[in-house]
Amino acid sequence: MLSIKGLHVFYGGIHALRGIDLDVADGQIISLIGANGAGKSTTLKSIMGLVPKTEGTIIWNDTDITSTHTKEVVKQGIVLCPEGRRVFPDLTVEENLRIGAYLRNDKDGIQKDKDWVYDLFPRMKEREWQLAGTLSGGEQQMLAVGRALMSKPKLLMLDEPSLGLAPLVIKDIFTIIKEIKEAGVNVLLIEQNAKAALEISDYAYVMETGTITMSGAGKELLNDERVKKAYLGE
Amino acid sequence: MELLSKWLPYILAGISVGGQYALIAIGYTMVYGILRLINFAHGDMFMIAGLMAVYLATALPLYITLPLVLVLTVMLGCTIEVVAYRPLRTAPRMSIMISAIGVSYFLQNLALYATGGLAQTYPKIEWLARTVNVFGASTKMVTLVTPVLVIVLVVALVMLIKYTKIGMAMRAVSRDFETSQLMGIDINRVITVTFVIGSFLAAIGSILYFTNYTGIMPTSGGMPGLKAFVAAVFGGIGSIPGAVIGAFVIGICENLIKGANLTTFSDAFTFVLLIIILMVKPTGLFGEKNIDKV
Numbered sequence: 001m002l003s004i005k006g007l008h009v010f011y012g013g014i015h016a017l018r019g020i021d022l023d024v025a026d027g028q029i030i031s032l033i034g035a036n037g038a039g040k041s042t043t044l045k046s047i048m049g050l051v052p053k054t055e056g057t058i059i060w061n062d063t064d065i066t067s068t069h070t071k072e073v074v075k076q077g078i079v080l081c082p083e084g085r086r087v088f089p090d091l092t093v094e095e096n097l098r099i100g101a102y103l104r105n106d107k108d109g110i111q112k113d114k115d116w117v118y119d120l121f122p123r124m125k126e127r128e129w130q131l132a133g134t135l136s137g138g139e140q141q142m143l144a145v146g147r148a149l150m151s152k153p154k155l156l157m158l159d160e161p162s163l164g165l166a167p168l169v170i171k172d173i174f175t176i177i178k179e180i181k182e183a184g185v186n187v188l189l190i191e192q193n194a195k196a197a198l199e200i201s202d203y204a205y206v207m208e209t210g211t212i213t214m215s216g217a218g219k220e221l222l223n224d225e226r227v228k229k230a231y232l233g234e
Numbered sequence: 235m236e237l238l239s240k241w242l243p244y245i246l247a248g249i250s251v252g253g254q255y256a257l258i259a260i261g262y263t264m265v266y267g268i269l270r271l272i273n274f275a276h277g278d279m280f281m282i283a284g285l286m287a288v289y290l291a292t293a294l295p296l297y298i299t300l301p302l303v304l305v306l307t308v309m310l311g312c313t314i315e316v317v318a319y320r321p322l323r324t325a326p327r328m329s330i331m332i333s334a335i336g337v338s339y340f341l342q343n344l345a346l347y348a349t350g351g352l353a354q355t356y357p358k359i360e361w362l363a364r365t366v367n368v369f370g371a372s373t374k375m376v377t378l379v380t381p382v383l384v385i386v387l388v389v390a391l392v393m394l395i396k397y398t399k400i401g402m403a404m405r406a407v408s409r410d411f412e413t414s415q416l417m418g419i420d421i422n423r424v425i426t427v428t429f430v431i432g433s434f435l436a437a438i439g440s441i442l443y444f445t446n447y448t449g450i451m452p453t454s455g456g457m458p459g460l461k462a463f464v465a466a467v468f469g470g471i472g473s474i475p476g477a478v479i480g481a482f483v484i485g486i487c488e489n490l491i492k493g494a495n496l497t498t499f500s501d502a503f504t505f506v507l508l509i510i511i512l513m514v515k516p517t518g519l520f521g522e523k524n525i526d527k528v
Contacts, residue, residue: 074418086413088406103418
């Protein structure tokens with residue numbers, strides 16, 4: 001459904017992406033692993049139309065969205081849950097969810113999705129009227145994921161959802177990611193926690209300094225000697 | 235009782251002019267809240283709104299002139315945003331600030347060109363200029379209308395920001411541009427709405443203010459603009475209630491100083507206040523404290 005071909009991006013004077021080819025097929029969790037500065041976040045940002053591209057195409061369900069405005073990209077069903085959660089601290093939990101549905105006007109649908117998010121994260125229901133800034137790091141991450149789901153995405157892109165969280169919370173987050181996939185949302189995941197990511201991924205890409213150096217099924221990469229050495233610390 | 239009758243006119247005048255400063259200060263504080271920009275052209279836009287009324291009133295009746303002034307000022311505010319600030323959205327903050335100073339001088343010189351530097355007399359709005367008696371102190375109707383109008387407008391504005399979708403978007407954008415975009419919010423639209431509100435309130439402020447001080451010079455926007463700016467800083471820039479309270483404090487204090495026969499110092503007071511605030515509590519009364527939780 002999403003297909004990136006030969007994508008080049010210059011970002012802050014750096015040749016950040018040097019010809020990326022990446023595909024997301026329907027009904028899958030795809031993960032993108034690699035070291036800091038490899039260009040993972042830039043890849044997601046360029047899909048969202050937040051960074052200008054110099055070359056290449058991004059096709060989404062047969063539509064070219066290479067130079068589409070962020071707002072339209074969201075409208076077409078792609079959403080990015082950014083690195084560092086970035087919830088709006090002085091909006092309430094409920095408002096954060098509502099702003100996730102900013103482009104939607106179907107009141108009933110929004111309410112239904114809100115209930116679904118509260119189902120996924122019961123803690124959010126408890127804290128509905130609390131300011132998002134008062135939540136703990138893990139709760140903020142859950143809110144950020146919930147907020148992204150409120151746009152009713154067909155493709156949910158998660159940038160480092162486990163960063164800085166306690167191991168137990170990380171486990172929760174990965175369980176939820178699987179649940180989201182079961183609900184019919186495709187997931188494109190960036191993770192430093194390569195092991196956990198590969199375990200739940202149907203397919204994965206390894207990125208190094210702006211290029212994709214390896215790709216394969218999640219299980220396959222888990223057993224690959226080079227991946228083990230470089231990313232799994234084995 | 236005697237004390238009251240001596241001071242009442244000054245207090246009334248203070249409340250009135252304070253309300254007028256408040257209407258300008260909201261424009262400063264809202265634009266700062268979203269763009270982190272001190273819109274130096276705001277005071278001059280207020281002056282241009284005054285001149286518009288002068289020129290339009292020569293050809294049109296007041297009931298057309300005044301609404302037209304509101305509409306044209308809003309259009310001017312949005313034009314300034316699109317022409318002078320929008321192209322600099324990703325530029326360093328200093329560039330956009332210099333652009334704002336440029337617009338300020340441009341408007342002043344435009345006014346100088348149009349008026350030839352002569353003071354223009356603001357058209358008399360009978361209803362507002364009418365003399366009324368308040369507990370024995372005689373004053374203009376505008377003195378009573380201003381605070382009421384300010385309160386109504388501020389309450390409406392606060393409700394808009396708190397309860398509407400666009401208000402929620404404004405709060406989000408003022409916090410985080412990029413994430414707001416990821417929600418599908420059109421940043422430029424939110425900024426335009428901010429300028430519409432700021433310009434609209436400044437235009438209303440100009441009608442009230444120039445009914446009291448009828449002479450308009452190209453520099454007439456300078457002093458009220460600066461005082462409104464100080465009010466916004468005093469209240470904590472970015473905070474709307476703060477700006478309103480700051481404006482009333484400045485308006486009332488400066489008139490009390492006049493009442494104490496120290497008129498010479500009334501303007502100086504505002505700036506002494508600015509210096510003190512910046513030394514003692516730089517974030518102002520209700521200034522935002524940036525707490526980032528990780």
